[in-house]
Amino acid sequence: MSSLLPGKVLALDLGDVWIGIAISDALWMVARPLETVTLSHLESHLQKLLQKERIATIVVGCPITCGGTRSAQTEKIELQCAELAKSFPQVEWRLWDERLSSKRAEQLQSSKKKSKQKGAKQESHAIAAAFILDSFLQNHQAKKSLEELEN
Known part of the structure; x- marks a missing residue:
């Protein structure tokens, strides 16, 4: 935790x-969801x-299977994250378990009855x-609280 730099955190849900x-x-x-961009515009947008x-810090959702194992998609995301880290070395890069984040985002979208609206699929990526x-921040806060209790 002490290695985390001061400033905001950005999260990416990388899709094809x-x-x-x-x-x-x-x-x-x-x-909070910010926006959805195309993969081809990601680097210029990040800049x-x-x-x-x-x-x-930039947190990248890493797809681990429900059984906790790695998949071909996991390796693909790890490679994309490594390439992005080379392009943007000024920030700390973290892979983060994204299990079910896309599914939760789609469920939220359909519960809001937006799933049929144009752009809802793109919006679901920002929600994911x-x-x-949110998972990363909650984990960070829990670790921070434990450290404070120990001191």
């Missing part, structure tokens, strides 16, 4: 075409976000990124 992006507040308490926001980020 669409990339969901979520952002935290400066205190690492709240995750703009890093200039505009004070991003210290927010679920990934």
Whole structure:
């Protein structure tokens, strides 16, 4: 935890075409969906976000199977994350278990009856990124609380 840099956290839900992006507040308490961009525009978009926001860490959703094993998609995401980390070495990169985040986002979309609206599928990627980020932030807060109890 002490290695985490001060600043906001960005989360990415990497898909084959669409990339969901979520952002935290400066205190690492709240995750909110930000937007969805195409894979082909991701690097230029990240460059703009890093200039505009004070991003210290980027969390990338890593698809682990429900059984806790790795898949071909896991390896693909790890390679994409490594390439992005080379392009943006100024931020810390973290892989984060994204199990069921996309499914939860789709369920939220359908419960809001937006699933038939144009753009709902793209929006679900940003919501999935927010679920990934929320999980990361909750874990961070829990570790921080434990450290405070131990001291």
